[in-house]
Amino acid sequence: MAYTAAFRCLTGCPGRYPLTQPIYRCPTCGGLLDVAHDIDALRDRSPATWMKLFDERYKRTVWPYGSGVWGKREWVAPGVPDEAIVSMDEGGTNLFWADRYGRTLGLDEVWVKLCGNSHTGSFKDLGMTVLVSVVNKAIREGLEVRAIACASTGDTSASLAAYGAAAGLPVVVLLPRGKVSTAQLVQPIASGALVLSLDTDFDGCMAIVQRLSADGVVYLANSMNALRLEGQKTVAIEIVQQFDWTLPDWVILPSGNLGNAYALYAGFKMLKDLGLTTRFPRLCVAQSARANPLYRAWAEKRSEVVPMKAGETLASAIQIGNPVSAPRAMLALQAMDGVAEEVTEDELCDAAARADRTGMYTCPHTAVALAALEKLVKKGLVEKRQRVVVVSTANGLKFTEFKVKYHERALQDVTSRHANPPVELPPDYDRVLAALDRHAAQNVQNVQNVQNVRDR
Numbered sequence: 001m002a003y004t005a006a007f008r009c010l011t012g013c014p015g016r017y018p019l020t021q022p023i024y025r026c027p028t029c030g031g032l033l034d035v036a037h038d039i040d041a042l043r044d045r046s047p048a049t050w051m052k053l054f055d056e057r058y059k060r061t062v063w064p065y066g067s068g069v070w071g072k073r074e075w076v077a078p079g080v081p082d083e084a085i086v087s088m089d090e091g092g093t094n095l096f097w098a099d100r101y102g103r104t105l106g107l108d109e110v111w112v113k114l115c116g117n118s119h120t121g122s123f124k125d126l127g128m129t130v131l132v133s134v135v136n137k138a139i140r141e142g143l144e145v146r147a148i149a150c151a152s153t154g155d156t157s158a159s160l161a162a163y164g165a166a167a168g169l170p171v172v173v174l175l176p177r178g179k180v181s182t183a184q185l186v187q188p189i190a191s192g193a194l195v196l197s198l199d200t201d202f203d204g205c206m207a208i209v210q211r212l213s214a215d216g217v218v219y220l221a222n223s224m225n226a227l228r229l230e231g232q233k234t235v236a237i238e239i240v241q242q243f244d245w246t247l248p249d250w251v252i253l254p255s256g257n258l259g260n261a262y263a264l265y266a267g268f269k270m271l272k273d274l275g276l277t278t279r280f281p282r283l284c285v286a287q288s289a290r291a292n293p294l295y296r297a298w299a300e301k302r303s304e305v306v307p308m309k310a311g312e313t314l315a316s317a318i319q320i321g322n323p324v325s326a327p328r329a330m331l332a333l334q335a336m337d338g339v340a341e342e343v344t345e346d347e348l349c350d351a352a353a354r355a356d357r358t359g360m361y362t363c364p365h366t367a368v369a370l371a372a373l374e375k376l377v378k379k380g381l382v383e384k385r386q387r388v389v390v391v392s393t394a395n396g397l398k399f400t401e402f403k404v405k406y407h408e409r410a411l412q413d414v415t416s417r418h419a420n421p422p423v424e425l426p427p428d429y430d431r432v433l434a435a436l437d438r439h440a441a442q443n444v445q446n447v448q449n450v451q452n453v454r455d456r
Helices: 048-059 068-077 099-105 124-138 155-167 183-188 200-212 228-233 234-242 259-273 295-301 325-333 343-357 364-378 396-407 429-453
Strands: 003-011 033-037 096-097 111-112 148-151 171-176 195-198 252-256 281-286 337-344 387-392
Touching: 003 099, 033 228, 048 234, 068 234, 068 295, 068 429, 099 111, 099 343, 099 429, 111 234, 148 155, 148 200, 155 171, 171 183, 171 200, 183 195, 183 343, 183 396, 195 200, 195 429, 228 234, 228 259, 228 337, 234 259, 252 364, 259 325, 259 429, 281 295, 281 325, 281 364, 295 325, 295 337, 295 364, 337 343, 337 364, 343 364, 364 387, 364 396
Parallel strands: 111 387, 148 171, 171 195, 252 281, 252 387, 281 337
Antiparallel strands: 003 033, 096 111
16 A cells, blocks of 8 residues: 655644645644644554564665664655665664663663764754655756755754755755854855854744745755654654663653654654554653743643743753744643753753763753753652653764863853863872872762662
């Protein structure tokens, strides 16, 4: 049976639109769009058959199934042929058992889904492979595109530029000047994109790129475009697959523009609708206290997110005050019995430093999720034997300045409790031995502290 997918209104207005059509909002109500699949057609395979098929494809070398996204192509964009797919082996990332870190919180099962271990170093690759592949197909069918464009706090621009370069498509990115890391800035430059550094924040960049797309000048590649979420939803499917088709109890997610919250929900919903699972995990959407419009709405029990002026935060990728996908995220929270949490700059830095001490190398956005988890544990919402997955959205190597300044004690409003600067010594054996002994003694104490928490 042929599988199909099309755009439809998120709130249920009539009408279905081809995925190759450059449309970003419902023509009837102006609301957001969703990608609708023919679920009845997908039921021609049993849950066990889908599991077997996905397991047989997982990380294989047969094109395009090396990709964790395209290995589930029937559930994502079934109409895209092999020759139009633009893939860089995205997905299939490590579900890391953060055993030692979990023990510091008194938890048995903390797992970190390392989505930053991807081609351009962030989870954005999962959505960009779908979007660029669909655009590639549309161009082959006659769509005229001057450029694919996005507003970005860094990671989206890097991903779009790389995938656009692989497809030979022109890319334009709008970045807020001085608000992205050097590593994030150089990625789209190296890929040949037109990089426009604007003297504004992300929301200002987003307003301009939306106007450009509305005028038909560019094709919009931000997560307002539902194609992005189709790729990102495979994170949920892959997590369940990596647990041998069983669910975690909690998923903790840092989020700014809020598309990834809905993407996770969409993935878990598809698993449930097709009988591979029977319930949802609980969802926590974590935000910086300086850019927390979703948290404010949730805390005040409001059904709508009110835009705010985002303040400066070290978690720069989620420094967004007017999230485009807010209605989607509210739907996800409701369906998944979810909660929202906020964390301060000091809390995220402390969580990052302690996680790093257990072997991770955590970006500031993942640290927001870790700090939120710690708050949920203190509130008694997350229990000792529950299985928790923290979604790590980017590679820590993109944020070297953040790490260096922390250990130099140079971050404003942050107490660097775990700073570990180099110890400068003369070339003296006894001095070196003394430093080694002090370090060993401190390590013994740290191990004992972790054991004390675990035994409580």
